[in-house]
Amino acid sequence: MGMTMTQKILAAHCGEKHVEAGQIILADVDLVLGNDITTPVAINEFNKAGCTGVYDQNKVVFVMDHFTPNKDIKAAEQCKQMRDFAREKGFAHHCFDVGEVGVEHALLPERGMVIPGDLVIGADSHTCTYGALSAFSTGVGSTDMAAAMATGKVWLKVPSAIKFNLTGKLNKHVYGKDVILHILGMIGVDGALYKSMEFAGEGVSALSMSDRLCIANMAIECGAKNGIFPVDEKTLEYVYARTKRTPVVYKADPDAVYERVIDIDLSAVRQTVAFPHLPENARTFDEIPDIPIDQVVIGSCTNGRLEDLIIAADILRGKKVAKGVRCIVIPATQKIYLEAMEMGLLKDFVEAGCAVSTPTCGPCLGGHMGVLAKGERCVATTNRNFVGRMGHPESEVYLASPAVAAASAIAGKIAPAE
């Protein structure tokens, strides 16, 4: 019986020729990641267990991105604990702090720290983003992170897979975000529970790396263990521009077994918005009434890349954010911030009446830099719209692409890009 692409990467990382869905393996990890929320718990567990050193100082990465720049004293203490630990264990060079930090899942690909064939775990659910780079990557908890920091290994149950056969090309103003919201609308927030989402078909080559990163990023919103794309010219071009390491290309066997095959015609996907309070509540504009909004957030690990800012700036340039709406734009990394500045995008945003922030996850999880009051509504390019996600439990989050977010900021209500 053939293996899926994910199964092949897992087999190679546990020294087996063949693995099967349901099998539990102990796999070698190429990179372990943690942020300023999950890492303090991991450090506590690491110390409690009597661990002393990390397994490889070049394979553990700390990214202080969630509550930074430190939102309060407790958040500052958590970051201090991370800095001290990284210095003490000899990997301060892999501890990304304010001034060089970016939102973790934008930062690692940008720096070439993940390449095809890698096995990456992160104590952050959106670690699945790197499937866009044809790596196996998945979110785990702090205890998993602690164990992997000490031993370089992680236990994994080999997943079965759903294959998404992509055809066609996206229409104007339709992006990767619309594709994943469309898929969420089809299969639901547990539609791929414990499984891999393997994207395939001739439609893949028409998707930009930015779109792929966005789609893989939200695989977790379908309950998936990982979402993964095959390697093509675009993948290699992206990776070779960022690293000297050599990618390892894995392909699904022709006779790989899938639990389900779902055909997606990219040309049929329309601008999509996920309504509160689940990402699966996907609606297209023929089903959306006039909904006034209070805030727009453009950024995050889902949609804070340069491509996203270009899309938003093209819509906001020369226009004004509606009176009564706060539009917050957050370039995901320092490099993106600088490029956006050099391209004049930041000027476009500020002139349109947007606030531009230093890189942070901040508002996405209701941390800081854009927390919502009771009854307020926000259109966000982020990934979750659960109850209380961005602030008050009676606030509402509508998930959308940067194009819809920008158009909504101008219209003062949820609006399509035109």
Next chain:
Amino acid sequence: MNIKGTVIKYGDNVDTDVIIPARYLNTSDEKELAAHCMEDLDRTFVTRVRPGDIMVAGTNFGCGSSREHAPLAIKTSGIACVAAKSFARIFYRNAINIGLPIIECDTDAIDEGDTLEIDFDKGELHNLTKNTTAKFAPFPPFLQDIIKAGGLLKSIGGGK
């Protein structure tokens, strides 16, 4: 292992943001976390939960973030076991790794306030209020070893 407790029941897709809202994640102190457990879904939880109570829910329990603070808050609040129709995968592994007992079984017929007795070795859930018994599959041996050792880090012997 056997446990007996009273049911606190919730629905489908209970996410980690309602189990422990991110605004409280500037600490890893388990008692502080437990003080806000379930806050955005059920403000009465922290005042009515009793040690040994059993949390019961529908599908996809613990979806969303990887925050281990979620199972930690539930465990520290005194909940002895979470029974759900299915668990989100990161919550599932976090619960095993920190030693919070969880079981996957049909929970439709279980109501708030029911008394349950769970026999983990036999894989049986007895609803003493309704006088019914449901079966659940035991964990694979590898995971049982982690649970028996008292969590992942104890099972790997503390690393190097």
